[in-house]
Amino acid sequence: MSEEFANVRAAHRYATDYMLRWVEIANDVHHSDILYSLVFTTLWAGNVSHLRGSAYSELEDVPPDHERRPLTVRQVADSLGLPYETVRRRFVEMLDRGVAKRVGREGFIIPHEVFVQPEFMNGLRRSHQSLTRFLKELKTVGVDVN
Numbered sequence: 001m002s003e004e005f006a007n008v009r010a011a012h013r014y015a016t017d018y019m020l021r022w023v024e025i026a027n028d029v030h031h032s033d034i035l036y037s038l039v040f041t042t043l044w045a046g047n048v049s050h051l052r053g054s055a056y057s058e059l060e061d062v063p064p065d066h067e068r069r070p071l072t073v074r075q076v077a078d079s080l081g082l083p084y085e086t087v088r089r090r091f092v093e094m095l096d097r098g099v100a101k102r103v104g105r106e107g108f109i110i111p112h113e114v115f116v117q118p119e120f121m122n123g124l125r126r127s128h129q130s131l132t133r134f135l136k137e138l139k140t141v142g143v144d145v146n
Contacts, residue, residue: 007141007142007143010140010141011138011141011143014134014137014138014141015134017134017137018130018131018133018134021130022127022130023037025123025126025127025130026038026040026041026123028123029119029120029122029123032093035082035086035090036090036093036094038080039076039080039082039087039090039091039094040090040094040099040100040110042071042076042079042080043071043076043091043094043100043108043109043110044109044110044115046069046071046075046076046079047068047069047070047071047109047110048063048067048068048069049069050069051063051067059121059124059125059128060116060121062112062115062116063112064112065101065109065111065112068109068110068111069109070103070104070106070107070108070109071107071108071109072106072107072108073087073088073091073107073108075107076091091108094108094110095108098114099114
């Protein structure tokens with residue numbers, strides 16, 4: 001086996017470990033299933049995907065609601081390749097739990113107040129630690145992560 005192939009396999013193992021740690025953290029934070037966690041994450045990531053660079057880059061520097069771009073159920077369903085009704089049910093659950101908010105007819109956001117709750121901040125810290133570990137592991141097999 002060539003060294004390049006060995007490194008690709010190692011990088012793949014590290015990436016798989018990272019994804020599985022994400023699932024564990026997300027399910028712990030949400031006390032729910034993987035689909036709920038994916039829908040929640042897709043919604044908040046889409047809400048802030050336009051914010052690039054150093055804007056709100058610190059761990060506790062959470063963007064305010066007026067900076068978030070609402071997404072529709074359809075947009076999230078299409079992004080995940082899931083049936084509309086499956087995603088809609090998760091949106092209803094998020095609304096019932098108070099972790100999502102409708103913004104007029106534009107769609108939905110995960111509001112600022114959700115991310116400053118201790119449970120979510122702890123999950124974010126755990127995710128950051130996991131990501132840092134993943135990047136260090138990639139460096140050990142020669143993947144440039146800069």
